[in-house]
Amino acid sequence: MDKASVTELGYIGISVSDAAAWRDYACCIVGMELVDDGEEDRFYLRMDGWHHRIVVHTNGGDDLEYLGWRVDGPNELDAIAAQLDAAGYSYRVASAEEAAERRVLGLLKLEDPGGNPTEIFWGPEQTLRRPFHPGRPMHGRFLTGSQGLGHCLLRQDDDEAAYRFYRTLGFKGGVEYHLPLPDGATAKPTFMHCNDRQHAVAFGLGPMPKRINHLMIEYTELDDLGIAHDMIRERQIPVAMQLGKHSNDQALTFYHASPSGWLWELGWGGVKSSDQLVYYKADLFGHGIEASGFGLDVELGDDG
Ligand SMILES: [Fe+2]
Structure with a gap:
C-alpha cells in the first residue's frame, strides 16, 4: 500500500x-x-x-x-x-x-x-452560507484550496530528526539551498511539500528564539500583494527581507514583522512543487536584507 x-x-x-x-x-x-x-x-x-x-x-x-x-x-x-x-x-x-x-x-x-x-x-467545518468577505478590498483571493493556507519555517534542533518525522507524515522534499553564514558555516535548509504548494514546511536555519520564523501566505492577484506592501511601507513596519523571488518557489515575496515580532511573508505567483530535488546557492533576484534581528540575516544574493 x-x-x-x-x-x-x-x-x-x-x-x-x-x-x-x-x-x-x-x-x-x-x-x-x-x-x-x-x-x-x-x-x-x-x-x-x-x-x-x-x-x-x-x-x-x-x-x-x-x-x-x-x-x-x-x-x-x-x-x-x-x-x-x-x-x-x-x-x-x-x-x-x-x-x-x-x-x-x-x-x-x-x-x-x-x-x-x-x-x-x-473534517474541517466549512461555513459556505457566509461567503468569504475580505477585511479590506481585494482584487482577488488568498491562494488556498488544495495548497493549504501557506507555509511555515519552524524551529528544529535536529534537522535529520525533523526530516524523518515529516517523511513519516508523507512529506517529500529535501535540502534546497546551500547558503553562506556570517560565521563561515553553510546553512542547508530543508523544504518539504505534501501537495502542489512548493513547500508547506521548512526548517534548518539554526537556533531560533520562537517556534516559528515566518508564515507565508499567497495572493491570487499581484495587485493585492502590492497594496499590502504599500500599507506596510506607509506604516513603517520593519521589513526584514525586501521584495524578491526565491529560486525554489519563485513567488514574488517580502518579509515583515507581524505584531508579535515573528515574520509574515506575503507572496504571489509561486510555482508548483516537484518531487525531483535540486538545490540553489542564491535567490532568483531581490530579497535584500533590510531590518536585521528577525532570524533571516542570510545572504541570498551571492552564488559565488
Ligand atoms: Fe518562506
Whole structure:
C-alpha cells in the first residue's frame, strides 16, 4: 500500500499579546476576515470558505501554538497513526470536545522533533452560507484550496530528526539551498511539500528564539500583494527581507514583522512543487536584507 500522507497545512493557532494590533494588521493590511464567535480568549482569521484558517489566542505568548495538518478522512488518519506507531512516535487521540474546539471531526495530537505542537485532523467545518468577505478590498483571493493556507519555517534542533518525522507524515522534499553564514558555516535548509504548494514546511536555519520564523501566505492577484506592501511601507513596519523571488518557489515575496515580532511573508505567483530535488546557492533576484534581528540575516544574493 502507498504511504499515507497529510494533504495540506489546514490551520494554525497562534498566541498574541496585542489582540487589537493583530485584528488591525491581519484584516486591514493583509485582508483576512475577522470571525469573532464571542469567545473571550480567542478570535479567528478566515481566508476562504473554511470557518477559519488561523486561531488567534489572546494569551500573550506571541508565538506559534500549534499546526494542523489535514488528512482526507478517518481511514487516512488511521493510516497515518499506523505510520507513526511503526516509526516509534507517540501521539494522543484527541477527545470529541477537543475536536469540537478545533471545529474538525477528528484529530491526533503530538509534537514534532523540534517540540512544535502538531495536530493531524480530518473534517474541517466549512461555513459556505457566509461567503468569504475580505477585511479590506481585494482584487482577488488568498491562494488556498488544495495548497493549504501557506507555509511555515519552524524551529528544529535536529534537522535529520525533523526530516524523518515529516517523511513519516508523507512529506517529500529535501535540502534546497546551500547558503553562506556570517560565521563561515553553510546553512542547508530543508523544504518539504505534501501537495502542489512548493513547500508547506521548512526548517534548518539554526537556533531560533520562537517556534516559528515566518508564515507565508499567497495572493491570487499581484495587485493585492502590492497594496499590502504599500500599507506596510506607509506604516513603517520593519521589513526584514525586501521584495524578491526565491529560486525554489519563485513567488514574488517580502518579509515583515507581524505584531508579535515573528515574520509574515506575503507572496504571489509561486510555482508548483516537484518531487525531483535540486538545490540553489542564491535567490532568483531581490530579497535584500533590510531590518536585521528577525532570524533571516542570510545572504541570498551571492552564488559565488
Ligand atoms: Fe518562506
